[in-house]
Amino acid sequence: MPFTLDMLPVGRHGRITGLPGGVVRSQAIRFGLAEGASILLYERIPRGPVVIRRGLQEIAIGRALARSITVDSE
């Protein structure tokens, strides 16, 4: 099973390895979340969205979307 963003523990860094397609993908690239980007899992709402940090920027990602983003734990 691939390791996805929603599985990353709070406070852990990860490197994005795969993103879904379409407009979400374009939006992700604009936010700086292309493949290879390093992020920090900042906060997690139980069964809800995760909040990640990249630099000083915070981005909230719905749980279902987080499940479709694959990461390598760092």
Added chain:
Amino acid sequence: MDRKRTCHGAGRPVSLVAGARLVLAGNPNVGKSVVFNHLTGNYVDVSNYPGTTVEVLRGRYQSWEVVDTPGIYGVSSFNDEERVAREVILDAGVVLNVVNATHLERDLFLTLQLADMGIPLVVALNMMDEAARAGQHIDVAALEEAIGVPVVPTVAVTGQGLAELEQVIAAARPGRVAPQLQEQLETLSKTAGSRARALLILEDDAPALEAAGLAPGGRRDEIYLERRERVDRLVSACVTRSGGGRSFSARLGRLAVNPLTGLPLLTAVIVAAYYAIGVLAAQTVVDFTEGTLMEGYYVPWIQELVGRFFSETSALGALLAGEFGLLTMTVTYLLGLLLPLVAGFYLIMAILEDSGYLPRVAVLADRALNTVGLNGRAVIPMILGFGCVTVATITTRLLGSRRERTIAVFLLALAIPCSAQLGVIAGLIAPLGARYLVFYLLTVLVVFTVVGTALHRVLPGRPTDLFIDLPPLRLPRPGNIGVKTFNRTWAFIREAGPLFAYGSLAIGVLDLAGLLATIQAAVAPITTGWLGLPPQTANAFIMGVVRRDFGAAGLYDLALSPGQTLTALITITLFVPCIASMLIISKEQGKRQGAVMWAAAFSIAFVVGGVVKHVLALVGW
């Protein structure tokens, strides 16, 4: 600030053309409006872009027409904000791109896209103070060299760097273009009309493709990824980071999204907002404006004035100054009751918006809203609905899919009382005691959840995912709050005023023709039989068709028992949306869907009302 101007940029500076357009563009929350206000001074024209709720601000600076655009992360047509910004940017003489120095990885994506578009460009590197506090040092000269356009460090809120920024506007020039795109852009711009349009075509922007009669080339991803790489390289070359402390704002921002601290904080904010609108505005202020000013001074004065020309019993006299009169009821309601409520609501909204708190509420609410087929972003139209359902209905355009818009529009129409109605409801329910208030809230919440869940199950598809940027929490600036509140309140009064007038005119005519009594008798089986309410309640519902708050207000004069009041309030809350909302719903969702929603709200209101009556009888309230 000591800066060296590099003169070997990528393009020639533009000559100053009188009357040319200077467009401000940038990501959300980068301080664009502060720069805009600095350039244009006090004379600003705010208008909604045709067919949207997106505000476009226009002003003048020297010989320039200055246009402020909504915050965007890139130029394309993914949503209303982008479509509006795209239109304005394509017509720009010069683009002044404001970027947040603490978020360069994100903001420079738009900057490099604007450079690729070939529009003369100037960059304001804003929030340099925050960047310094966060331990970031930015090599401005290197950044300027790499982008190929003037870059000016600024701290817009204190005015730092803005004089230098003004000086370089005339030196705006097209930036460096992505090398691998250069040739194609050159060729394509001949047929597309400009390099900006050519780039949008290459990036598969739907309206640009349509205008050119071309099919998507499937290259957006490749172009975006290449631009992303350039941005990341640029940032690592120009920015050095050294430690930097976590600010108070960052810590508070985290507390706001952590469920353990975020939910109590949200509850406190809601209670404070309810107190400000439901108690302070709806009772204290309205008592004065409606009770003292309107009914004490204005109504007797206007009735006396009209009475000099038309007898009170004549048709014209009654239509102008009678119970439902244009100069009496309409003016009293609009200025005495609604104006303070709506202004109070927009004031709170503006504070929440400018503080950066709303996106965090969206994070907390995401999971709950998923159960009714929406995502966290839907909190914005839902909160707005407590101000004015009509405005909120237009705002549902920010939702990701047609399915979500349908669910949100219907839930707004059914179960969200607007501020005017809320004020009246609060006034009626407060004297009954806490258990009635709790019963009322729970019933409406259950209806909201059950109907939302049912729609989520029935409609094909699934909710789109929350995917938003969380801006830093900031102390809102009073000037900005004041301007926003005033503009929106004024727009509301301008739009609602005529509708109010038509509504009271219609009721006045019905009353004159003696039709009110006929309708009362016809619907008696529902009002007296099923709901157990006095026959005059029908008046309230007839008025409720025009405005839901008219309906709730109509209950004031009836001698109802506490149980009857609760039944009537729940029914009128769920009752059909007002005429203004209906017009917007039909426009947004189509006439047929609008009619279905109207009929559904009508039926649900009476079914639930009847059930409430029987439950209350059972528990003996």
